[in-house]
Amino acid sequence: MRAPKHVLVIGSGLAGINAALLASDFADVTLISKSSLEQTNTQRAQGGIAAAITLLDDPEIHAADTIRAGAGLCDPLAVATLTSEARAAIDRLVGLGVQFDQRTDGHPALATEGAHSIPRVLHAGGDQTGLHIQSALIQRLEEARVNVRTGLTVADLAIDAGRCVGAVTDKHETLLADAVLLATGGAGALYRTTTNPANATADGLGLAARAGAVLRDPEFVQFHPTALVGDDSAFLISEALRGEGAVLLDANRNRFMPAVHPDAELAPRSVVARAITESMRAHDSDHVWLDISHLDADYLQQRFPGVYRGALERGHDITGGPIPVAPAAHYHMGGVYTDVDGRTTVRGLYAAGECASTGAHGANRVASNSLLEAAVFSARAVNAIRNHSAPADQPTGVVRSLRLHPHCSAPTFKSLRAAMNQHVGITRDAHGLKSVLSQFDEWSGTSSSDPSLALATLSARLITEAALQRTESRGSHIRLDYPDVDPAWQRSSLWQLARE
Ligand SMILES: Cc1cc2nc3c(=O)[nH]c(=O)nc-3n(C[C@H](O)[C@H](O)[C@H](O)COP(=O)(O)OP(=O)(O)OC[C@H]3O[C@@H](n4cnc5c(N)ncnc54)[C@H](O)[C@@H]3O)c2cc1C
Structure with a gap:
C-alpha cells in the first residue's frame, strides 16, 4: 500500500517534532504550533527521562514500578511497550543530538x-x-523537509464521513x-496555579471530543507536590531534589513524610501531594518547606x-535553607484514548504525548515516564500512519455518552x-464539582472568538464530569x-460526546 502523502502534526513538543521528523521520510508534513516552537511542556522538563539501561535494571522492573504507582489502572500492554522500547x-534522542549527562567513567549519570526502585533517570544539563x-529537536526540524507553521491554533478537526x-x-x-496527529500536550493551564506554560489548555482533548473520539480517564490530573510558592506560574522544584535527599518539613519545621509512607519523600506523587495538602490545611499555611541545604552548595x-537559578531569581536560595513549596497542576494522565500504536477511535486521527491516554500511567504517573511516553508512542504512531492503519478497536468497558454543547x-x-x-483541584467533593458544573451550564449560552478558550472550556467540563x-x-x-479506593472502580472511565 502507498504511504500517505500528507501528514498534519499539531504540536511542537517532543511528541510532535519527533513524529514530524519521522513522517518526513515518506510524506509531506506540516507541523502547527499555536505559540513559538519552544513554548511547550517539553521545554520545561527538568528531572529527566526514565529508561532501564544498566545491567542492574530491566524493562520488567521499570514496568513493575510503573504499575505499582499507577494505582490499579495501568494498561499492562502499554506499560510493557513503554518500558521495553525505552532504550531505543x-x-x-542521542542520534538527534541530545547529550545526556555522563559520569566521569563515561557511563550515563542516572x-x-x-x-x-532503581536509579534510571537520564538527564541533560543537570536539571x-x-x-x-x-x-x-528544533535544530533537526530546521534541517528537515517539514512545513512549520507557528502562531497558528487548530480550532477544529475536519471530519468527513467519520474520517479525520x-x-x-x-x-x-x-x-x-x-x-492527523494530535500532539497538543497537557492540561495544566486549565488551572490558576500550574507548572505548565499558559498554552497548555488541553486543546487536544476538546478537539478529539468534538470529532467523536473516545476519551479516557479525564479526571486524572496530576498535581506536582513541589512547586515554588510565589506566583501562579508555579516554578517547578524537580522531584530529583528529593531523589538527592531533600526533605519536606511542615510549618513547625518537622519532617512529616516518614510517618505517611515507607518511601517517605519518594512515595508516589499523589501520596506526597496529598500529605502536603493535609499538612498545609492542618497548619493553616499556603506552603510546606523543602530543604536540601545539608548538601554542598557547589x-x-x-x-x-x-x-538553583530559577529559585534565586524568585528570591529563594536552595543552598541556604528550606524554600516554600506547594502542589500545582502539572500533568494530565487522562486524555484521548489511543492504543499502543497511537490510533484513536476515529479513522485518520492519531494522538501521542501528554494529550493521549495510552494507559501507561494509570491513575498516577511516575516521574520521568512522560518524556519517554512522548518519544516511544509518537514513533509508533508514525509507523501506524505509514501503514494506513484502521482506527483503534473500541475499548472494552462502558463508554459514557455526554450530551454537551461542544462550542460553548x-x-x-x-x-x-x-x-x-x-x-x-487536588481534592474534590460532589458539592464543589456540582457547583462548577452549574457554572458551565450558566456559560452554555456564551461563545468565544478565542478557539482555545472554547476548547479549554469543553476539556475542563469533561474533567469535571x-x-x-x-x-x-x-x-x-x-x-x-x-x-x-473502591475495588468496583478499578477501571478506566471512558467518555464520548453524543452526536448532535
Ligand atoms: C515544569 C515541568 C517539568 C517536567 N519535568 C518532566 C521530567 O523531568 N520528565 C518527564 O518525563 N516529564 C516531565 N514533564 C512532563 C513532560 O514535559 C510533558 O508531559 C511532555 O513534554 C509533553 O510533550 P508533548 O509533546 O506531548 O507536549 P508539549 O511539549 O506540551 O507540546 C504541546 C504543543 O502543542 C501545541 N498546541 C496545543 N494546542 C494547540 C492547538 N490547538 N493548535 C496548535 N498547536 C497546539 C503547543 O503550542 C505545543 O507546541 C514536565 C512538565 C513540566 C511542565
Missing part, C-alpha cells in the same frame, strides 16, 4: 526519582533535560491531510543549575481557571466525600 527511544531535548481529513485553524484555513549549583465557552480564561482551581462520576479516591483523584 534514548538511542534515537538519577533516582519517586516510585523508581535542564527538556531544554536540551527541545533544542536538539485535516484541521481548521483560527485563521479559518482548512488544511487537508491523509492523517554540588547543588552544578547538579541543579536550572532550579467560559467568558475568560481567568474565570475558568479560578473555578477549576477551587473545586476540581468525570471527577464527579468517579466516586472513590484513587491515584491523583482524591474525593473528600469518598476517601477510600
Whole structure:
C-alpha cells in the first residue's frame, strides 16, 4: 500500500517534532504550533527521562514500578511497550543530538526519582533535560523537509464521513491531510496555579471530543507536590531534589513524610501531594518547606543549575535553607484514548504525548515516564500512519455518552481557571464539582472568538464530569466525600460526546 502523502502534526513538543521528523521520510508534513516552537511542556522538563539501561535494571522492573504507582489502572500492554522500547527511544534522542549527562567513567549519570526502585533517570544539563531535548529537536526540524507553521491554533478537526481529513485553524484555513496527529500536550493551564506554560489548555482533548473520539480517564490530573510558592506560574522544584535527599518539613519545621509512607519523600506523587495538602490545611499555611541545604552548595549549583537559578531569581536560595513549596497542576494522565500504536477511535486521527491516554500511567504517573511516553508512542504512531492503519478497536468497558454543547465557552480564561482551581483541584467533593458544573451550564449560552478558550472550556467540563462520576479516591483523584479506593472502580472511565 502507498504511504500517505500528507501528514498534519499539531504540536511542537517532543511528541510532535519527533513524529514530524519521522513522517518526513515518506510524506509531506506540516507541523502547527499555536505559540513559538519552544513554548511547550517539553521545554520545561527538568528531572529527566526514565529508561532501564544498566545491567542492574530491566524493562520488567521499570514496568513493575510503573504499575505499582499507577494505582490499579495501568494498561499492562502499554506499560510493557513503554518500558521495553525505552532504550531505543534514548538511542534515537542521542542520534538527534541530545547529550545526556555522563559520569566521569563515561557511563550515563542516572538519577533516582519517586516510585523508581532503581536509579534510571537520564538527564541533560543537570536539571535542564527538556531544554536540551527541545533544542536538539528544533535544530533537526530546521534541517528537515517539514512545513512549520507557528502562531497558528487548530480550532477544529475536519471530519468527513467519520474520517479525520485535516484541521481548521483560527485563521479559518482548512488544511487537508491523509492523517492527523494530535500532539497538543497537557492540561495544566486549565488551572490558576500550574507548572505548565499558559498554552497548555488541553486543546487536544476538546478537539478529539468534538470529532467523536473516545476519551479516557479525564479526571486524572496530576498535581506536582513541589512547586515554588510565589506566583501562579508555579516554578517547578524537580522531584530529583528529593531523589538527592531533600526533605519536606511542615510549618513547625518537622519532617512529616516518614510517618505517611515507607518511601517517605519518594512515595508516589499523589501520596506526597496529598500529605502536603493535609499538612498545609492542618497548619493553616499556603506552603510546606523543602530543604536540601545539608548538601554542598557547589554540588547543588552544578547538579541543579536550572532550579538553583530559577529559585534565586524568585528570591529563594536552595543552598541556604528550606524554600516554600506547594502542589500545582502539572500533568494530565487522562486524555484521548489511543492504543499502543497511537490510533484513536476515529479513522485518520492519531494522538501521542501528554494529550493521549495510552494507559501507561494509570491513575498516577511516575516521574520521568512522560518524556519517554512522548518519544516511544509518537514513533509508533508514525509507523501506524505509514501503514494506513484502521482506527483503534473500541475499548472494552462502558463508554459514557455526554450530551454537551461542544462550542460553548467560559467568558475568560481567568474565570475558568479560578473555578477549576477551587473545586476540581487536588481534592474534590460532589458539592464543589456540582457547583462548577452549574457554572458551565450558566456559560452554555456564551461563545468565544478565542478557539482555545472554547476548547479549554469543553476539556475542563469533561474533567469535571468525570471527577464527579468517579466516586472513590484513587491515584491523583482524591474525593473528600469518598476517601477510600473502591475495588468496583478499578477501571478506566471512558467518555464520548453524543452526536448532535
Ligand atoms: C515544569 C515541568 C517539568 C517536567 N519535568 C518532566 C521530567 O523531568 N520528565 C518527564 O518525563 N516529564 C516531565 N514533564 C512532563 C513532560 O514535559 C510533558 O508531559 C511532555 O513534554 C509533553 O510533550 P508533548 O509533546 O506531548 O507536549 P508539549 O511539549 O506540551 O507540546 C504541546 C504543543 O502543542 C501545541 N498546541 C496545543 N494546542 C494547540 C492547538 N490547538 N493548535 C496548535 N498547536 C497546539 C503547543 O503550542 C505545543 O507546541 C514536565 C512538565 C513540566 C511542565
